[in-house]
Amino acid sequence: MSTPAFFFPRSVAEAVDVMDSYDGAAKLVAGGTALTLMVQQRLVSPQALVSLRDVPGLGEVLVDEDSGLLRIGALVTHAAAARHPLVRRHAPLLADSLAVVGNAQVRSAATVGGVLAEADYASDPPATLRALDAEVAAHGLAGERTIGVGELLLGFYQTALAPAEVVTEVRVPVLPAGTGSAYLKYTSRSHEDRPCVGVAAIVGLADDGSCADLRVAVGAACDAPLRLGDVEQQIRGRRLDGATLSEFADAYADRIDPVSDVRGSAWYRREMVRVWVRRAIEQALLRSGAHEHSKERAQ
Amino acid sequence: MSELQELPDDPGAVKLPDADGRVPVRIDVNGRARTLRVRTTQTLLDALREQLRLQGARSGCGVGMCGACTVLLDGRAASGCLTLAAVCDGTDVRTVEGLEDPSGELSRVQEAFLRHRAFQCSYCTPGFVLALEALLAVDPSPDEAAIREAFSGHICRCGSYSRIMAAALEVAGATDRREQA
Amino acid sequence: MLHCRLVRSTAAHAEITAVRTGDAAAWPGAVAVVTGADLAARGDMAVLFGPVLLDQPVLAIDVVRYIGEPVAAVLAEDPAVADEAAALVEVDYAHLPAVFDAEEAFGSDTARLFPEPPERDPSFVDVTLRADHERNVCNTFTVVKGDVEAGFAAADLVFDDVFDSPAAGAVPLETHAVVADARGDRLTVWSSTQTPYITRRQLALLLGLPLNRVRVIVPALGGGFGAKAYASVEPIAAALSRVVGAPVRLHLTREEEFVTSTKHAMRVRIRTGVMRDGRIVAREATAYYNAGAYAVISPRKVMFGAYGLNGPYAIPHVRTEAHAVLTNTPPAGAYRGFAINQCAWAYEGQLDMIAERLGIDPVEIRRINLLRDGDTFCTGETLDHLRFHDLLDAAAERIGWDPDEPVHRDGDLVRAKGISCVIEGTITPSTSTATVRLGPDGSVDVLTSSVEMGQGIRPALAAGVARHLGIDPALVGVSYVDTDLTPYDQQTTASRSMYSMGGAMGRAADDALHKIRELAADLLEVDPADLEIVDGQVRVAGVEQQSLSLGEVVRRSQVGNVIGEGTLVTSGGLDPFTGQGVGSVHWHQSVGAAEIEVDTATGHVRVLRYTGGVFAGEVVDPVGAEHQCEGCLVFGVGNALMEELVFDQGQLVTGTLADYMVPTLEDMPRHHEFELMEDPEHGEVHGLGEPALPPIAPAISNALYRATGVRIRSLPISAEKVLRGLRERRESEQAAGQVDEVTSVGAQG
Ligand SMILES: Cc1cc2nc3c(=O)[nH]c(=O)nc-3n(C[C@H](O)[C@H](O)[C@H](O)COP(=O)(O)OP(=O)(O)OC[C@H]3O[C@@H](n4cnc5c(N)ncnc54)[C@H](O)[C@@H]3O)c2cc1C
Ligand code: FES
């Protein structure tokens, strides 16, 4: 039980090297909001702590015009990302989901890399990133690779990252103009609780008002964000009327394998998935301009 | 871009703990350069309280939920219990003890809290005060929503919320919502 | 100074078969590792403590009775070292049958917490024990009035329901903290206790010291709310300090705080007989208070818990009984609102079910039954100064009560209002003493052992004394507690300080003024009877010019200072078999009205508005009073909607503030307002620390009932319970079609 050594590497490569030299017994520190607690509660007893603080280049937000990717450095804090104009323009629901995490102090320290690497099921941003088809760039001994958020988040606190792999960037395909999106966080107890259920929804409508694109990810209700590609597929081309939304929400509710915890039993979570999937899509529709659209049609 | 980028003069890339398991950390605390010897697992909160005997930041929960441990870390409100002291090497930390000016005069926010008697046991008070100071530093006349946002993560178990809001709104120059009601 | 870290039990009920401390003791920097057996082996101290029963070991000896019980202590100069070493202590357990639910523990054949009944603390005299340790009962209290069988026989309808309140945490933002120094045949303790004098007595008994060699100093507390009422950490620090011969500091973590003192979980079966016109004619209730593993103050709590079940209603035939039952959960202690929250949760909820069934408006059924001056309470006391009707009418008006339009709908959102009324006593008998010291410069010291924990007792006492002496409150200084210097006070709990300490203080001020008058008479060479004291000036009646300030009298008569002393002793008490006698010197009267909004798709409830009304007698410190009421609202909203200590086989699941929720700014109603009804003629100052609390949860629940017809019978009103209730209701409505709903009474929720 000796005190861990502390490293401030000045490059990603250096960080990877240090991590590797401890052979799995070192821990990265980004915002430290989760790690500090794990260390205090002795959930982890690392031999070394490796702060990413002095690694340059991990704090950028930019849009890559060629690839159409919004690129967010792993060290960008929730607060900084949530108010960043590029994030708000190109992935507004991501800004929304970052803005409802915990409280102001947490958001000003916690990073977008950290929240993914932590893979805590009771989180908000991962579901959004899953719905957005985001990927992460990770640097390891073998160099850089990209991993889809769906492949990254394996289960409770489990990721596909190797022990000496550093997430450097989150890459989000920008939403096409006219797309409606929303992230709704439902807290069953205090307003500042972690989510009981969180739902990210992205809707694109065709000119005839039918559904051209529908992507929905449910977070905090099971081990990792849930997306049902086949169900999304079935809805495409149809009109998103009440019955269709119910059918869609029911499919998520029926297929999820929900957790039970102090924020709600498995039964309750399933019911909340039913409610909030629907509400998130409705909200996304409102923001897509479909609202005006459907009003016109109704007349 | 990120607040974490500022490089200290000498980041001391590796800190190997000495026989006592401690590493040196240089922090500007309330305007004074200090060198602390901390355990690498120690929180900033514990370092301030135990090493520097600054008791203004307090432990209420130890898990980032209550705000009693709030300090200003390079100007922004941070939870001392969620921050490793070792990471603060080269930063500027301000606690409630450092809010008064050299002549001993309290800050505007402190005065307003006193005027409104915005506390009961006052265990939560430094946290609320610093949260508001941090907000005012970036937004001199915040609206009620911004203040509420800044007070997220701050619990007042005694239930002084109304008076805390009244004090904050007064400093913010907004109208007291009690008067509106 | 050494820091203490406790090693706590991981078994709910077990024999300790081995404690291995070797590795911990050898850990670099660890100064000592101490177990319960070590303390017992010394022979120079007692090893059991408790305010009423000596049942709680300082550190567990042979047996552990709850998960979290202190088993061993590790001491080191560096708290981090103590932490590390504590993790190295290994304890072996042989498990014993454990029981967690009070009703199950009551007479359990399998689990028995104390094979031998514990001894009593000899000096705790005002509680008569009806303990039955063979049945895990540490006390029982019964209240009988009229002929309850006859009452039920005469009733038109009988309602029979079970209500539950869970264990909860008081969650003072500052956890328990103590420093004890037992060097040199004395003991000095800096403690966060609400009961300095009881703690002094307990510590003296523990270490075998005369009272005057135990000094308890109490700085301002970061909240208490009852959790710090009775000794818990103090005996540990004191005993350890004697062992190591150095000052010892113990400051609990939040996780430890949660298992140190809890609000009693309580289940009550409540039967109420009513006439069709709404009159309540009979009530029978049996309550099981979950005392946890040790009695602490539960033996007294059952008294409040038995008469409290009557509520503020004139019921002719009553039999209510409360048992405090020991279980393998953390000890329950005092808690804001004492036992009354749990009682009100049951009877006010049931009353709205009765009202609905009878087709009577909830406000109206309360008007019909509320106690009026001259009515006899269940304790046999004839009550006066009752203001319930006024409080109720005013609260109904403030909330905008409308019997004809109770519910508003907007999509999934439904809004409605609810109301409730509560009666609560204060601790009787009780004793407070105070000293008022006038200085030659006109300033005044008040010496008191009332503990300041944020409730504002110091400003309130300063205001009271200033008013009494006719001087500026800025001239009055109120002491913190130091039992070497500040005179006796029983305790700072049960909202008693304003009445009791305030009363003692008034007498001390009068005593000082009496002495001032004598001294001034000498100085002015007049008869004391010719003097009057107005606005801090002593003067010959009618002669304005000839006046002396209080300070001048002290200065010119060269007495150094003038000391006034005052004592307030209230007497009374109730018979534990019949509940007859004097329950309280005055009765707290409180009404609450809530407007809530429920999301019927999720079951989530928000409180939009809350208004309360309390009979305050006289308000001494309006800002402080406002604070106390808002504090009650935090607790009420928390208890109603989110606070619960969840246990799994005795293991606390909600042991941090990330798992156990308390209301934040956003969880509080956007609008709230309290009326503090005054009656200066009445001449009494009532404490305001608690009375506003008990009506809150039932008012919220009653609003939900009006909004949805869902009756929640177990706190908290979680969104999940509400949703289940809504589903069950929908199903039973569908199944029953138009059939009369008679059978639904007592069956849903
Ligand atoms: C009080 C509180 C409330 C919270 N409420 C919410 C909430 O409502 N919703 C929600 O979604 N979350 C919530 N959280 C969780 C919070 O979002 C996470 O703690 C945070 O996102 C983690 O980010 P970090 O930068 O602080 O990570 P750190 O604590 O620094 O690290 C977390 C883990 O990820 C690893 N890691 C960090 N960065 C990288 C990287 N770049 N590459 C590889 N591994 C890395 C670390 O080694 C560590 O294991 C809450 C947390 C707290 C303390
Ligand atoms: S102690 Fe840090 S937030 Fe509570």
Ligand code: FES
């Ligand atoms: S004043 Fe006591 S916690 Fe806020």
